[in-house]
Amino acid sequence: MMRTGDFPNRVYMLVRKVPYGKVTTYKAIAKALNTKAYRAVGNALNKNKNIELVKCCKVVKSDGSIGGYSEGTEEKAKRLKKEGIQVKGGKIVDFQKRLLRFNNK
DNA sequence: CAACCGGCCTGGA
DNA sequence: CTCCAGGCCGGTT
Structure with missing residues (x-):
């Protein structure tokens, strides 16, 4: 267990776990994995090659701003909007409410 | 082994 | 109180 090779795999699992219309943060994921590797998550x-399979676009920064995206931040925002999430000024509206916490491990 | 990264936090101006 | 910069952690390549 805890083998580093599984790390990205866990990240994908958590991201896929995020329901429609909700988002998560790198920090939340890292915490869910009981680690502080925010950077490793991003x-x-x-x-991630399963970008279409995994909704990396649902993962944003801890302050509600759009993080980065392999396809570009605009594309990310566009995708979020498509999920019913409002993005304004490069930030997520009601981010805290849209933020899905992995409920303490 | 060294460098890079899609972040986060803290400190200083 | 707000804005900018640097440092730091862990993993991947």
Whole structure:
């Protein structure tokens, strides 16, 4: 367990777990994995080849702003809007309410 | 082994 | 109180 090779795999699992119309943060994921590798999470998503399978676009920064995206931040915002999430000024509206916490591990 | 990264936090101006 | 910069953690390549 805890083998690093599984790390990206867990990230994908959590991201896929996010219901429609909701988002999550790198921090939340890292915390859910009981780690502080925020960067590793984003990095894993970036290298993610199952971008269409995994909704990396549902993962945003902890302050509600759009993080990065392999296809571009605009594309990410566009996708979020498509999920019913309002993005204004490059930030998510009612981010806290849209934020899905992995409920303490 | 070294560098990079889609972030987060804290400190200083 | 707001804005900018640097430092830091863990993983991947």
